[in-house]
Amino acid sequence: xxxxxxxxISAALAALLASPFIVSLLSPPSxxxxxxxxxxxxxxxxxxxQMRAEHMVLLxxxxxxxxxRGDRREVMIGGVSYAKSLTGxxxxxxxxxxxxxxxxxGALSSAPKCWDCHVYRKEVRP
Amino acid sequence: xxxxxxxxLKRGAKTxxxxxxxxxxxxxxxxxxxxxxxxPLRHAMAVDLRRCLQEEGCDRCAAACHGAHNVPRIADELRxxxxxxxxxxxxxxxxxxGRIANAELRxxxxxxxxxxxxxxxxxxVCPTGATFSREDGIVMMDQHxxxxxxxxxxxxxxxxxxxxxxxxxxxLSEDAINPDYPTRTRGVVEKCDFCAERLDTGGRPLxxxxxxxxxxxxxxxxxxxxxxxxxxxxxxxxxxRAELDTDPGIYYLL
Numbered sequence: 001x002x003x004x005x006x007x008x009i010s011a012a013l014a015a016l017l018a019s020p021f022i023v024s025l026l027s028p029p030s031x032x033x034x035x036x037x038x039x040x041x042x043x044x045x046x047x048x049x050q051m052r053a054e055h056m057v058l059l060x061x062x063x064x065x066x067x068x069r070g071d072r073r074e075v076m077i078g079g080v081s082y083a084k085s086l087t088g089x090x091x092x093x094x095x096x097x098x099x100x101x102x103x104x105x106g107a108l109s110s111a112p113k114c115w116d117c118h119v120y121r122k123e124v125r126p
Numbered sequence: 127x128x129x130x131x132x133x134x135l136k137r138g139a140k141t142x143x144x145x146x147x148x149x150x151x152x153x154x155x156x157x158x159x160x161x162x163x164x165x166p167l168r169h170a171m172a173v174d175l176r177r178c179l180q181e182e183g184c185d186r187c188a189a190a191c192h193g194a195h196n197v198p199r200i201a202d203e204l205r206x207x208x209x210x211x212x213x214x215x216x217x218x219x220x221x222x223x224g225r226i227a228n229a230e231l232r233x234x235x236x237x238x239x240x241x242x243x244x245x246x247x248x249x250x251v252c253p254t255g256a257t258f259s260r261e262d263g264i265v266m267m268d269q270h271x272x273x274x275x276x277x278x279x280x281x282x283x284x285x286x287x288x289x290x291x292x293x294x295x296x297x298l299s300e301d302a303i304n305p306d307y308p309t310r311t312r313g314v315v316e317k318c319d320f321c322a323e324r325l326d327t328g329g330r331p332l333x334x335x336x337x338x339x340x341x342x343x344x345x346x347x348x349x350x351x352x353x354x355x356x357x358x359x360x361x362x363x364x365x366x367r368a369e370l371d372t373d374p375g376i377y378y379l380l
Binding site: 067118 | 258260262268269304305306309322327
């Protein structure tokens with residue numbers, strides 16, 4: 001009697017632990033996040049594939065240039081001059097954080113703390 | 127190697143000079159005897175006391191600075207955040223003005239801010255390198271690295287640093303925030319950065335621009351032709367707690 005109850009309880013426990021994996025295996029794959037790209041601008045400071053994979057590397061390089069090295073020289077890419085600035089350059093094209101940053105970062109539960117300090121306000125966007 | 131008599135005398139003279147320098151309780155600098163050197167650019171500032179002390183109740187410098195840099199206005203003095211503000215002369219210079227009987231001068235107010243020391247104690251104690259000295263003399267903060275340990279606040283002899291006890295955005299109205307400058311976040315230390323973002327692009331600090339009395343003079347301390355050096359020339363100046371050898375960059379012109 002006692003033995004069978006132990007087997008039952010452990011089976012139930014195993015089922016409970018495995019349930020998230022089973023559910024996700026059975027349900028259709030969730031669609032990949034689709035960040036909304038700016039319509040009026042086609043060129044970014046780097047090729048799209050590189051930006052997708054390494055945008056934080058670039059942001060950190062810009063941050064270190066400006067804050068730690070005091071190097072605020074603008075970067076010239078494809079004949080356009082960009083300030084090394086998250087709010088001053090990136091967000092000028094990618095105007096809506098909710099429709100761009102948050103889509104992927106939300107889907108991946110990755111929450112960098114940029115906006116704790118840097119100011120994002122819809123009404124100040126041009 | 128044998129020490130010659132000549133070398134020994136030389137060393138003795140140097141030690142003597144060091145001792146003399148080290149025991150001075152306070153210094154009065156005059157423009158003509160400025161010892162400068164090192165970097166070609168050393169940002170520094172002079173406060174012309176003759177002009178500033180006359181403007182009682184004026185806080186244009188602080189208003190301009192705090193407005194542009196999103197410094198929250200917190201009523202609780204113990205938890206307030208300040209970059210530049212006014213304090214009594216007797217408290218700014220406790221070992222000189224603080225000891226004189228003239229109460230009127232002791233209680234007069236002038237501006238205080240980060241002294242952008244060459245030998246900054248806050249830089250020495252910062253465990254993450256969040257506070258660092260730039261080659262042009264600015265003591266800069268990298269808020270990305272600040273962990274809020276407040277060692278720098280304990281080390282700064284001038285009380286120029288503030289800790290963010292609260293989320294500063296609670297004290298900044300949405301329409302008053304300058305979107306071009308970040309706010310800070312709860313749990314980091316902040317202070318005046320000498321308007322590095324303006325100096326880097328050829329501008330002047332905001333407090334200097336805002337002062338209508340012309341009491342704040344910014345310039346390159348290592349350039350004999352700069353506005354600052356001209357202002358220091360022929361006048362006596364005090365620096366705060368100069369005996370600590372932090373080499374502060376803010377000169378108070380007498």
